[in-house]
Amino acid sequence: MKRSSLLVLAVVVILFAISWILKANQLSATEENYILEAFLITFAAFLTLSVLSFLYKDNPFYKFAEHLFVGVSAAFWMCLGFWSTLVKNLIPRLSEGLSEFFNEPYMPGDYNFFFWIPVILGILLLMRLSKEHGWIARWPLAFIVGTTAGLNFVRYLRSDFIEQISATFVPLLIEWQGVGHFFSNFNLAIDGQFVMMLSNWVIFVGVMCGLIYFFFSKEHTGVFGTASRVGIWILMITFGASFGYTVMGRISLLVGRLTFLFKDWLGLIS
Amino acid sequence: MRRQVPLFITFFVGTLLIVSVFIPPMENLGEDFTLFFDIIAVFAFFLGGGNLLRVHLTKLYRKSPDWGFSVVTVVGFFLMLAAGLFKIGNPGDISASVTAEGSMFQTMFNNVVLPLQSTMYALLAFFIASASYRAFRAKNREATILLVAAFIILLGRTPFGMMLTAWIPDSWSVLQVPNLAIWIMNSPNLAGQRAILIGIGLGVVSMSLRIILGIERTYLGDDR
Numbered sequence: 117m118k119r120s121s122l123l124v125l126a127v128v129v130i131l132f133a134i135s136w137i138l139k140a141n142q143l144s145a146t147e148e149n150y151i152l153e154a155f156l157i158t159f160a161a162f163l164t165l166s167v168l169s170f171l172y173k174d175n176p177f178y179k180f181a182e183h184l185f186v187g188v189s190a191a192f193w194m195c196l197g198f199w200s201t202l203v204k205n206l207i208p209r210l211s212e213g214l215s216e217f218f219n220e221p222y223m224p225g226d227y228n229f230f231f232w233i234p235v236i237l238g239i240l241l242l243m244r245l246s247k248e249h250g251w252i253a254r255w256p257l258a259f260i261v262g263t264t265a266g267l268n269f270v271r272y273l274r275s276d277f278i279e280q281i282s283a284t285f286v287p288l289l290i291e292w293q294g295v296g297h298f299f300s301n302f303n304l305a306i307d308g309q310f311v312m313m314l315s316n317w318v319i320f321v322g323v324m325c326g327l328i329y330f331f332f333s334k335e336h337t338g339v340f341g342t343a344s345r346v347g348i349w350i351l352m353i354t355f356g357a358s359f360g361y362t363v364m365g366r367i368s369l370l371v372g373r374l375t376f377l378f379k380d381w382l383g384l385i386s
Numbered sequence: 387m388r389r390q391v392p393l394f395i396t397f398f399v400g401t402l403l404i405v406s407v408f409i410p411p412m413e414n415l416g417e418d419f420t421l422f423f424d425i426i427a428v429f430a431f432f433l434g435g436g437n438l439l440r441v442h443l444t445k446l447y448r449k450s451p452d453w454g455f456s457v458v459t460v461v462g463f464f465l466m467l468a469a470g471l472f473k474i475g476n477p478g479d480i481s482a483s484v485t486a487e488g489s490m491f492q493t494m495f496n497n498v499v500l501p502l503q504s505t506m507y508a509l510l511a512f513f514i515a516s517a518s519y520r521a522f523r524a525k526n527r528e529a530t531i532l533l534v535a536a537f538i539i540l541l542g543r544t545p546f547g548m549m550l551t552a553w554i555p556d557s558w559s560v561l562q563v564p565n566l567a568i569w570i571m572n573s574p575n576l577a578g579q580r581a582i583l584i585g586i587g588l589g590v591v592s593m594s595l596r597i598i599l600g601i602e603r604t605y606l607g608d609d610r
Binding site: 167272 | 539594
């Protein structure tokens, strides 16, 4: 390790210790386990700053945070899957003894011999770790792929195809009482008649034009081409809106982390 | 054995699930198979953990470059695994939830996983900002539409957007930026999303058929 790297490491360790002591001092009046609490908050702040340090460049602190995240996340999902799926949903259907061991209510009426199938397939999946017998892992994989294909075939046909088409056929005239009434009460209120009608027109025409844009079996010329062009505009609005929405989501996460740093850790915000 | 059996399993399971929709006594088959799927997925998590350990322990054994960070991964992995599997510090007996407040598992989640996960995602805000600075040029009509829509959505979700157009009367309220952002999300955005969803629906259905019928076999990998 270079001398400059050692110096940076020493500075970080000293700053961590000072922060821990100051935080413990601050929490001593309110928290029972203030030393542990102070350590946890300081460690979380250290991890947050380590990840943010990547904005400067890739560095050992970021690598530390990244590697810790990978290890801890893998174990987190393993434990959650074990307790919430295997213990809660599988064991009470298969074994009375194991149910008693885990203090889960055994369901004799729900005993189902077929639940051994996913257990066997799951064990076969672990064969993937073996170089010689790794091919056996294709069997559970085939089950997963077959299940996904079978379920999605029906699910997507219903929710993404039939229901979306059905929801597109909306009334194009809302609370219609004649042209005179329409113009005499014309306004641009968000819940007004005109805006609601405009919304339905945009949805109906937008979906049709969007679908025309995705239809490549006919050349996009003439009326078809114009509709296709409108379809592109609608899709551009969708992409722009999705982009804006994603950015705001990320920024709110960043605000959350900055709030943690300035409020929970440093105590600069009340 | 290596290719025929998996193809048969895929065909059998896929067909059975589609047929079950049309036969009332088999209605619950979909739910049972979803649970089977979840159970196998847990084993897949175990496989992922095992593979992670294998990769990092190999790096440690060979003293590969940056092997010190592999120690961090392995130690973090085992600490979290022990905290979760043995429910260390859990209030109550073994039947108490693994994520109960006060448990070591939940404490590690709150103070390690959560900060790391949310900061990793928050980091993307900077990259998106720099990418959009380079990509967002009003070069043509389509790019301008995308730019304007994104700008309105961004502005509409900030207090500044509300302040900017608060003077617009209620009878023209759709022109207030926050309302305009809502309208864009609920109308043109919905239309575009719906066109895409219909396309996705057709794509998924055709791909499912290809998989069930054994035309699509890439998921089996090569013959090694």
